[in-house]
Amino acid sequence: MGRFKELLSTQEYIILHGALGTELEFRGHDVSGKLWSAKYLLENPRLIRDIHKDYIRAGADLITTSTYQATFPGLAEVGLSEKEAEDLICLTVDLAKEAREEVWAELSDQEKASRTYPLISGDVGPYAAYLADGSEYTGDYGDISLIDLKEFHRRRIELLLEQGSELLALETIPNFLEAQALVELLAEEFPNVEAYMSFTSQDGQSISDGTSVEKIAELINGSHQLLAVGLNCTAPAFYQNFLSKLRKLTNKPFVTYPNSGEVYDGASQTWTSNADHSHSLLENTINWHQLGAKVVGGCCRTRPSDIENLSQQLK
Numbered sequence: 032m033g034r035f036k037e038l039l040s041t042q043e044y045i046i047l048h049g050a051l052g053t054e055l056e057f058r059g060h061d062v063s064g065k066l067w068s069a070k071y072l073l074e075n076p077r078l079i080r081d082i083h084k085d086y087i088r089a090g091a092d093l094i095t096t097s098t099y100q101a102t103f104p105g106l107a108e109v110g111l112s113e114k115e116a117e118d119l120i121c122l123t124v125d126l127a128k129e130a131r132e133e134v135w136a137e138l139s140d141q142e143k144a145s146r147t148y149p150l151i152s153g154d155v156g157p158y159a160a161y162l163a164d165g166s167e168y169t170g171d172y173g174d175i176s177l178i179d180l181k182e183f184h185r186r187r188i189e190l191l192l193e194q195g196s197e198l199l200a201l202e203t204i205p206n207f208l209e210a211q212a213l214v215e216l217l218a219e220e221f222p223n224v225e226a227y228m229s230f231t232s233q234d235g236q237s238i239s240d241g242t243s244v245e246k247i248a249e250l251i252n253g254s255h256q257l258l259a260v261g262l263n264c265t266a267p268a269f270y271q272n273f274l275s276k277l278r279k280l281t282n283k284p285f286v287t288y289p290n291s292g293e294v295y296d297g298a299s300q301t302w303t304s305n306a307d308h309s310h311s312l313l314e315n316t317i318n319w320h321q322l323g324a325k326v327v328g329g330c331c332r333t334r335p336s337d338i339e340n341l342s343q344q345l346k
Contacts, residue, residue: 047328083130090342099156153191170205170240180212205239235269248280261286
């Protein structure tokens with residue numbers, strides 16, 4: 032049994048690392064362009080490590096690598112060789128490890144005993160992150176095959192695991208064919224790896240490409256490696272209905288880390304509309320916990336203070 036499976040069976044909540052790209056923005060750094068936050072792996076990786084540290088200090092149990100936008104084709108387009116891209120992806124795991132060790136060294140023995148030694152999850156962002164056109168919220172991938180999607184994800188997954196990721200975060204998945212490709216790839220080539228998968232939804236009825244909750248449940252129930260399932264980077268208003276439908280179809284724990292409720296415009300790479308303040312992240316998480324949410328946190332436009340509030344109030 033891996034540590035992720037063990038924590039799911041023994042803890043009421045697993046607190047997630049929060050937003051990275053929008054946190055860089057809040058701190059005054061430009062994340063425009065196709066690489067988004069990943070460009071700081073090239074320009075100033077210390078910024079990434081420092082954000083990891085802040086989330087660990089805030090109480091995160093699970094630290095996610097900064098590979099959401101770090102893809103081989105994306106890095107090749109900015110001039111990196113294959114070896115340089117491999118080194119950069121490995122660096123993301125090292126930065127998470129360094130952050131974990133530095134913060135853990137700051138804690139007293141009593142503080143260490145009162146919390147979980149953080150896990151490191153390899154972030155496997157969607158093909159949409161490479162497209163950088165907002166298709167995380169449409170699932171419109173054009174003409175791409177199952178084989179192509181497996182090839183897109185394969186090498187990055189290998190490196191994340193070789194470098195020491197303890198599980199995989201298959202996150203912000205908007206497209207059913209991609210979800211199928213990832214499930215099959217894990218089963219065929221990484222059969223001992225633990226993972227969770229989280230989708231995006233624009234209506235609370237289906238994932239972003241229109242695939243029904245029923246079809247999603249059938250896919251995830253067929254995988255013993257997907258230990259939890261849910262939504263991320265989706266407006267809070269859509270969670271209750273989506274999770275309620277899914278709860279009738281699977282017994283797996285849920286993953287919930289919503290964005291602020293603002294809407295992302297892929298063309299301008301800006302967040303529009305207003306944040307949803309009808310309920311706090313804590314209030315929403317407690318409500319979703321009643322449906323089975325166990326791996327919880329916040330996504331875009333949420334901050335370390337939000338994760339700290341979750342950790343303090345839930346634990």
